[in-house]
Amino acid sequence: MPGESPTSSKLHPVYTVTNIQNKVRVLDGVKVPYSSWVRLFLLHARGYKVLHHIDGTPAPAKTDATYDEWCEVDAHVLQWIYVTLSDDLLARVLEDESTAHAAWVRVKNIFTNNKGARAAALEHEFSNLKLESMPSIEAYCQRLKDLASQLKDVDAAVTDQRLVLQLG
Structure with missing residues (x-):
């Protein structure tokens, strides 16, 4: 028009x-x-x-x-x-x-905000997560992956090598 x-x-x-x-x-x-x-x-x-x-x-x-x-x-x-x-x-x-x-x-x-505190809490959970506490190996692997993603969000990325070591 x-x-x-x-x-x-x-x-x-x-x-x-x-x-x-x-x-x-x-x-x-x-x-x-x-x-x-x-x-x-x-x-x-x-x-x-x-x-x-x-x-x-x-x-x-x-x-x-x-x-x-x-x-x-x-x-x-x-x-x-x-x-x-x-x-x-x-x-x-x-x-x-x-x-x-x-x-x-x-x-x-x-x-x-509060990246340090969040990273410390997530790192503690990541390091202390045990397969025995999870309902399945799939749930355990998924939880580790989720925690790794959350750690990356607070600039505390988990290396692939560390992720594999935690799985073991």
């Missing part, structure tokens, strides 16, 4: 997502470690052209013609974050009048 900008008639890709949980698993910090959730979330944010809502890019000014649309898209991204968090994490992150970026930072802080 005359007078319309080329983008005003296009549907933003964010509106095509009907259930983000089909694409990004619910973050609980155990079965789905933070680093895996982040990788999946960023992949989808990039694909649906909303990465700028979580990477710290400033919002347009309230007087900008695109501000209202930006707010709507940001609300969708914020919903994506909220619905991909476990109930426990959601209770810690949910706030009135938040932006997607602010919620993203709150989630990040939960997993990256």
Whole structure:
């Protein structure tokens, strides 16, 4: 139509997502470690052209013609974050009048603050996990892998060699 900008008639890709949980698993910090959730979330944010809502890019000014649309898209991204968090994490992150970026930072802080204490607790559990305490060899291996992922999230990565030694 005359007078319309080329983008005003296009549907933003964010509106095509009907259930983000089909694409990004619910973050609980155990079965789905933070680093895996982040990788999946960023992949989808990039694909649906909303990465700028979580990477710290400033919002347009309230007087900008695109501000209202930006707010709507940001609300969708914020919903994506909220619905991909476990109930426990959601209770810690949910706030009135938040932006997607602010919620993203709150989630990040939960997993990256107090790295030393988290690393020490995870390291203790990793080192002391015994096959006898698990219902099966599969559960034991999965728990070791989960703990290794969580240790990586707090910059205390477990080497493959150490993982194999722990299995023995």
